[in-house]
Amino acid sequence: MDAAPLAVELKGIWKRFPGVVANAGTELTVKRGSIHAVLGENGAGKSTLMNVLAGVYRPEEGEVRLFGERVVFANPADALAAGVGMVHQEFRLVPTFTVAENVVLGAADRVLNMGAVERRVAELAGQFSLDVDPQRHIWQLSMGERQRVEILKALWRDAEILILDEPTAVLTPNEADELGLVIRRMANDGRSVIFISHKLHEVKQYCDEATVLRGGKTVAASMPVADLTPQQLAELMVGEATEAALRPEPRQAGEQLLSVQNLCALNNRSLEALSNISLSVHAGEIVGIAGVAGNGQRELSDVIAGLRESTSGTVTLFGEDITTATPRQRFRAGLSYIPEDRVGVGLAPQLSVTDNAILRSYREHTRGPLIAVDRAKAFCADVVDSFKVRTGSLDQRIAGLSGGNLQRLLVGRELTAEPSVIVASQPTRGLDVQGVKAIQELLIDARNEGLGVLMISEDLDELLAISDRIIVMHEGQIAAEYEGADADRSAIGLAMAGESP
Amino acid sequence: MIRPVLVRREVPVRGGQPLAFAVGLLVALLLGAVLLLVAGDSPMEVYRRMLSASFGDLEAFSVTLNRAIPLALAGLAVAIAATMGLWNIGAEGQILFGATTAAGIAQIGEGWSGPVLILAMIVGGSIGGALWALGPAAAKAYIGVNEIITTLMLNEIAVRLIRYLINGPWKDPEGYGFVQAPALPEQSFLPNLFQRTHIGLLIAIAVLAVIGLMVSRSSWGYELRVAGSSGATAAYAGISLKRKILTVLVLSGAVAGLAGGIELTGNATRLTETVSNGYGFAGIIVAALALMRPSGVAAVAVLFGAVQVGGQSIKAIGVSDAVSTVLQALILFGVIAAGVLIVYRIEMAEPKVRST
Numbered sequence: 126m127d128a129a130p131l132a133v134e135l136k137g138i139w140k141r142f143p144g145v146v147a148n149a150g151t152e153l154t155v156k157r158g159s160i161h162a163v164l165g166e167n168g169a170g171k172s173t174l175m176n177v178l179a180g181v182y183r184p185e186e187g188e189v190r191l192f193g194e195r196v197v198f199a200n201p202a203d204a205l206a207a208g209v210g211m212v213h214q215e216f217r218l219v220p221t222f223t224v225a226e227n228v229v230l231g232a233a234d235r236v237l238n239m240g241a242v243e244r245r246v247a248e249l250a251g252q253f254s255l256d257v258d259p260q261r262h263i264w265q266l267s268m269g270e271r272q273r274v275e276i277l278k279a280l281w282r283d284a285e286i287l288i289l290d291e292p293t294a295v296l297t298p299n300e301a302d303e304l305g306l307v308i309r310r311m312a313n314d315g316r317s318v319i320f321i322s323h324k325l326h327e328v329k330q331y332c333d334e335a336t337v338l339r340g341g342k343t344v345a346a347s348m349p350v351a352d353l354t355p356q357q358l359a360e361l362m363v364g365e366a367t368e369a370a371l372r373p374e375p376r377q378a379g380e381q382l383l384s385v386q387n388l389c390a391l392n393n394r395s396l397e398a399l400s401n402i403s404l405s406v407h408a409g410e411i412v413g414i415a416g417v418a419g420n421g422q423r424e425l426s427d428v429i430a431g432l433r434e435s436t437s438g439t440v441t442l443f444g445e446d447i448t449t450a451t452p453r454q455r456f457r458a459g460l461s462y463i464p465e466d467r468v469g470v471g472l473a474p475q476l477s478v479t480d481n482a483i484l485r486s487y488r489e490h491t492r493g494p495l496i497a498v499d500r501a502k503a504f505c506a507d508v509v510d511s512f513k514v515r516t517g518s519l520d521q522r523i524a525g526l527s528g529g530n531l532q533r534l535l536v537g538r539e540l541t542a543e544p545s546v547i548v549a550s551q552p553t554r555g556l557d558v559q560g561v562k563a564i565q566e567l568l569i570d571a572r573n574e575g576l577g578v579l580m581i582s583e584d585l586d587e588l589l590a591i592s593d594r595i596i597v598m599h600e601g602q603i604a605a606e607y608e609g610a611d612a613d614r615s616a617i618g619l620a621m622a623g624e625s626p
Numbered sequence: 627m628i629r630p631v632l633v634r635r636e637v638p639v640r641g642g643q644p645l646a647f648a649v650g651l652l653v654a655l656l657l658g659a660v661l662l663l664v665a666g667d668s669p670m671e672v673y674r675r676m677l678s679a680s681f682g683d684l685e686a687f688s689v690t691l692n693r694a695i696p697l698a699l700a701g702l703a704v705a706i707a708a709t710m711g712l713w714n715i716g717a718e719g720q721i722l723f724g725a726t727t728a729a730g731i732a733q734i735g736e737g738w739s740g741p742v743l744i745l746a747m748i749v750g751g752s753i754g755g756a757l758w759a760l761g762p763a764a765a766k767a768y769i770g771v772n773e774i775i776t777t778l779m780l781n782e783i784a785v786r787l788i789r790y791l792i793n794g795p796w797k798d799p800e801g802y803g804f805v806q807a808p809a810l811p812e813q814s815f816l817p818n819l820f821q822r823t824h825i826g827l828l829i830a831i832a833v834l835a836v837i838g839l840m841v842s843r844s845s846w847g848y849e850l851r852v853a854g855s856s857g858a859t860a861a862y863a864g865i866s867l868k869r870k871i872l873t874v875l876v877l878s879g880a881v882a883g884l885a886g887g888i889e890l891t892g893n894a895t896r897l898t899e900t901v902s903n904g905y906g907f908a909g910i911i912v913a914a915l916a917l918m919r920p921s922g923v924a925a926v927a928v929l930f931g932a933v934q935v936g937g938q939s940i941k942a943i944g945v946s947d948a949v950s951t952v953l954q955a956l957i958l959f960g961v962i963a964a965g966v967l968i969v970y971r972i973e974m975a976e977p978k979v980r981s982t
Contacts (some may be wrong), residue, residue, distance in 0.1 A: 432861055453864025462862070470862050473855035480848065484863045487848055604641045 132157040132286055132317040133178065136186035140173050144236045147173035148184070149341035155286070155334075157192075160308055160318045160330040162350065164362055164584070165338035166417070169320050174287050174338070178319075179211040180204030191286070208469040210279025211288040214295070218295055228277050237353065237542035249280055253310050256303070258624040266393065269300035276307065280460050284327035284550040288319045293327055294419055297396070305331040316327070323362075323417040326353040335362040351395040355535045356615065363585055365596060370401030378593065380410030381444075382577040383429070383460070383546045388438035390428050397445035399422040400601045401438070406546060406577035411568060413592030413609075417621050421601035422581045423465055430462040431455045432470075442546065456485060461539035463532075465550035465581070471535045472523055479505040482538055512537030536567055546577045553587060599623045604611075632970040643917060644748025644861060651929075657960070658953050667945050675934025675943065676950075686935070688821035692893065693931030694924075695830045696721065696902075697752070698908025699885035701916060701923040702834055703755075707773075707878040708853040708918040709841055716762065716777025717882040717937060719784035720755035720907025724886025727786055729897035732810050732890075733796070740813035743913040747814060748829070751836035756876045756881015758784065763875035767868040773875065781906065788899040796897070797982030807897040816892040823930050826888040831924075833881065838920035880943060910935075930954060 135156040140148040143170045148170045165171045170474050178189060180198030185349045189196050192208055198204045201211070209274040225243045233242070243259040250257055255273045261270060272292060279287050288310070293301040308318045308331065320332055328335055329350060335358065337345040345361050383406040392398035398421045409463050416422050423490060427433035429440055431452040442458050450458070464470040472481050479498075482505035483490055492499040505519050523531060532552065538581045539547065549568060552560040568589055572578050582588050588595055595612050597605040597620040604619035607613070639645065659669035680690045700717045707714040714720075728747035735743045762776035791807070798808040816824040841847040853860040854872050860867055885905060894901050912930055916922030937950020 211758055257729070293769075352750055388684060430862070451864055456864070464862065466858070469856050472860045473852045473853040473859045480851070483848075484852065491845055494845065494847055496848055498843070585855070 130422075131155065132192060133319070134172065134188075134190040134193075135178060136188050136190070138174060138184045138189075140170075140177060140182055140184050145339050148177070149186070151338060151341060152343040152346055153178075153336050154347055155317050155319060156347075157317055158312050158315045159259065159333040160312050160320055161347070163319060163321045163338065164325075164328060164335055164358065166323070166325070166341060166362055166585075167338075169336075169338040169362075169582075170341040171338055172290060173341075174191055175211065175319065178204070178286075179209055179288055181211075187559065203282070204337050205279075205282050206588075208283060208285035209288070210282060210284030210286070212272065212275040212279065212290065212292060214290050218271060218274060220264040223260055223262055224257055224266075224274050224277070227263060227274055228259070228281050229494060230278075230283055246277065246281070250277060251278065252337060253307055253598075254303075255307055256511075267300075268295040269297065269303070272296070272300075272304070275309075284316070286317045286319065288321070290321050291323070292320070293324065295321065301327065316491055320455075322621060325358050325619075325624055328358065329353075329355065338362050344413055354621065356619055358626065359618035360615045362622070363461055365616055366576075368594070378410040379575060381405050381407050382440045382442065384501070384581065385425075386431065386439045386441070388425070388428060388440065389436045390424050390426070390433055392421075393425055398426065398601050399435075402598075402601070402603060403438075404596055405505060405604065406576055406579050408545070408575045408622040409572055410589055410593040411572045411578040411580055413466060413588035413595045413596055413623060414579065414598055415585055415588050416583070416598035416604075417615055418583055420598045422598055423550065424580055424601075425598070426462070426465070426548050426579075429548050430464070432464075459543075459545040461542060461544035461547045463536055463547065463549040463552050465554075467528075467531055467535055468523075471529060474524050475522060477520050478509070478516050478523055478526075478534065479512075481523050481534060482508045482519075485542055496499060508537040508541050511541070513563075528565070529556050532556060532560065532564055540567065546579070547571060547579075548579045549622040550581045551583065552580065553584070555581070561587075585614065585621075589614065590618075597621055624626060628974050629660050630972050630974055631846045632966070635969060635971050639968045643965070646964035646968050647915070647961050650959075651957055651960035651965040653960040653964070654953060654956035657956050658949070661952065662945070665945075671943065672940050672945055672949065676933070678781055678935045679939030680932035683919075685779045688823040690928065690931045690935050691823045691827055691936050693795040694733070695826045695892070696885040696889050696905040697831050697908055697912055697930050698834060698924050700905045700910030701927055702837060702880045702909075702920055703885075704880070704909050705916060705918045705923055706837060706839070706841060706850075707874055708854075708913060709847070710850045710874050712766070712871065712875060712878075713774045713775050714759065714777050714875060715910065716759065716780050716879070717885075717909045718902050718904070718908070719777070719781035719887065719900040720758045720879045721880035721886035721906050722749035722781075722788060723758040724755035724883025724898060725749070725890040725894075725901045726791065726886075727751055727883070728756075728887040728890045729796075729807060729810070732814050733871045733976055735807070735860075736811050738813075741809070743814050744816060744891055747891050751887020752880045752884040753889065755886060756880035757870035758883065759875050759879020763872050763879070766875065767871040778965075786898050788897065792897070792899070798896070806896050809896050810890070810894070814891055816888070824888075824892040828892070828896045829884070829888060833884065834920060834924055837877075837881070841920055886923035908954065909964065911954060913922040915958060933957070 131154050135153040138148045138151045147442060151170055151174050152315055173182060177184050180201040180203050184272050196207055225246045227244050229242055246259040255277060257270050259271045292304060296304060322328055332350050334347045336343060336347055336348050345496050379510055388402040388488055390399040402425060410565045424433060428435045431450060435448060439446055439449060440458055447455055447458060468474050479501055483501050486495060490497050502519055509516060512533045514530050514537060516530060553564050568578050568580065589612060595607045595609060596603055597617055599621060642826060662669040662672055679686055681687055683862055704714055728751040731747050735746055743920055758780060762773045765771035765776055766773040767901050770815055776870040798806045804816050816826055819825045819827055841850060846892045849865045849870060852863060853865060853867060910921060914928045915926045932949050933953050937947045940949060
């Protein structure tokens with residue numbers, strides 16, 4: 126099969142969403158019988174490109190070819206019929222059905238002979254060493270087993286091309302290695318596997334070729350993984366510095382305000398998300414936390430804010446132990462928090478601008494048991510004016526506000542309390558250029574006034590631009606720490622990808 | 627092929643909800659008229675009778691108000707839980723257990739004076755309703771059990787409990803073989819305010835006003851609305867979700883139980899398993915039509931009271947009182963459908979290429 130055409134050719138794919146270009150002429154070619162890594166930072170356009178290949182999105186320009194023939198998919202079912210199966214990060218399984226039932230769901234004969242189906246599912250699983258019992262129910266299975274069911278679903282439908290979207294994010298290291306063996310078997314069987322990942326060691330370990338995307342463009346196409354060093358891959362992923370930094374004047378950091386010692390915590394799936402994190406934030410500095418999404422940053426900020434319990438370790442503010450303090454006590458003690466999920470955590474979407482402005486202070490705007498509406502409105506008007514929140518009426522629901530104005534309202538509310546430490550998780554994500562600048566300036570002003578800022582971001586450029594120190598997190602640990610002035614992009618990129626520089 | 631699609635309006639229609647209500651009511655009456663015509667009845671005659679039986683004169687209106695009392699309390703019970711995003715489908719059971727508790731108090735306090743006994747029965751009814759809601763509330767707050775299921779199932783248990791009591795421990799010794807609870811003492815009957823409206827009206831108005839104010843203006847109600855908007859936001863603001871779930875569901879049960887106590891002292895002569903008369907379920911519709919706002923519950927309850935009273939009156943001309951049930955449902959559909967058009971408009975569109 127030497128002359129076999131390429132399994133996948135994506136040529137000049139363009140896909141835009143309101144305000145963002147996800148794919149700007151992206152190219153990708155995948156050989157038959159190979160495992161192909163698609164690498165890139167968050168927002169590089171990987172997921173969109175894969176959704177184009179899987180028939181979820183239609184590209185505005187460009188063409189999709191499978192085995193040399195041009196194809197146009199109207200929906201994922203078309204793509205599946207043409208042999209493209211995708212395992213999404215969020216599994217699409219019916220928890221109360223058995224493995225076999227899920228596998229044949231939507232692809233079964235009219236008359237179901239479950240015994241025969243179970244035998245055939247078991248056979249298929251055995252062929253690829255997918256260890257899973259066809260008779261068990263999905264809710265009984267671990268995440269790794271559920272993923273195998275998703276892969277079985279694709280194999281059952283004769284997928285020649287299997288897309289795995291960050292498949293190891295939900296797996297333990299052992300499960301990840303097993304997955305590596307499974308996809309190798311599939312490749313040996315002549316199928317093609319597209320493996321999306323941020324983790325360089327996995328790419329080195331499991332994949333044959335790699336394509337790197339950045340800003341919706343292909344910056345390196347189909348490079349043999351064996352010839353590449355992690356250093357080279359990391360540099361391709363993070364790229365060069367794009368613009369002049371608005372770096373604040375360096376200054377002497379003051380007293381230690383927030384300190385975290387040997388902190389451990391679990392994530393929502395009860396796996397260890399933080400292991401022995403120690404860091405401190407001083408007055409008048411911005412400490413940036415860099416890292417690829419899902420390496421414990423969210424858990425870290427939640428534990429500091431009191432929204433997640435730690436399993437061990439301490440959090441101290443002004444030298445006082447606040448490890449077991451409630452979120453309200455922490456806020457009172459001077460800790461403000463800008464959560465990553467603005468509208469689901471930091472704001473109440475169905476309530477008015479006023480109601481959201483007083484979320485932290487409503488107990489202070491009362492007259493007897495009732496909220497003093499006049500005082501609450503005056504407080505809200507103050508926040509809206511000081512932080513230039515553009516809103517029609519203070520009584521309107523915040524659902525109608527733009528992302529930038531929502532964030533101004535949230536940041537404004539948190540700063541109005543005159544905190545001494547701000548924990549800001551992805552505070553500029555999804556904002557337009559002006560919004561990003563405005564929020565960054567607010568944080569820099571706060572730092573210049575002597576506050577301690579802990580800023581978590583997936584945008585390395587942003588962190589390099591405004592941080593006094595940068596801490597890199599990888600798999601729940603601190604992988605590296607740099608002074609802002611001498612932080613080196615490629616070294617950080619490497620640390621983010623789990624390689625020691 | 628051109629087909630109609632719903633397109634979101636940039637600005638919702640002004641004065642939306644009252645308008646939707648009027649349009650929905652009109653549509654319901656028109657559809658009801660079609661049904662009546664098909665059944666061979668005269669819609670004009672039926673509607674005229676229903677109107678005069680419910681709003682015709684002060685006496686008619688006093689009967690309507692009597693009906694509106696339990697409907698409003700049940701609607702309020704559902705609405706306060708819904709403010710926090712919880713569904714109390716168990717108002718029916720809470721009314722029944724509230725009435726059962728009140729009946730038990732009547733047995734103990736047979737010799738008490740009227741005001742003392744009535745007060746004890748009404749407060750007892752409220753406590754009974756709260757107790758009936760306590761189980762689902764605790765299960766939801768501490769282990770996350772879906773409150774819809776638990777409150778719903780407890781309705782049936784309340785019915786069986788009354789059946790057991792009437793057949794067993796509380797069987798009327800003077801019932802001449804009839805299976806029934808003993809008659810309530812005379813002094814337990816709620817005095818009338820005017821015509822046939824008893825003073826439960828004042829209690830209902832006071833409870834609606836106080837709780838309505840608490841939900842919309844107090845910091846307690848504010849916390850409730852934050853939690854209803856997003857549980858994670860409530861946790862962020864330091865609001866204890868567990869305590870909120872517990873208090874709001876128990877309060878909801880207490881309000882429904884209050885309706886049970888008032889019904890027993892106001893409209894019944896003895897405890898029966900039909901003392902709740904479906905008010906607990908109708909309360910869900912009342913609350914939904916009032917957009918889960920305590921302020922709207924009273925008006926909707928009076929309308930539903932009128933439809934129910936009107937429904938009974940047309941039995942005299944040989945029309946089934948099921949008409950009333952059908953009308954209540956049609957009003958619900960009509961108003962909800964009209965509500966959609968407040969926010970959306972209909973456009974004729976070419977079929978779109980499937981893109982997602």
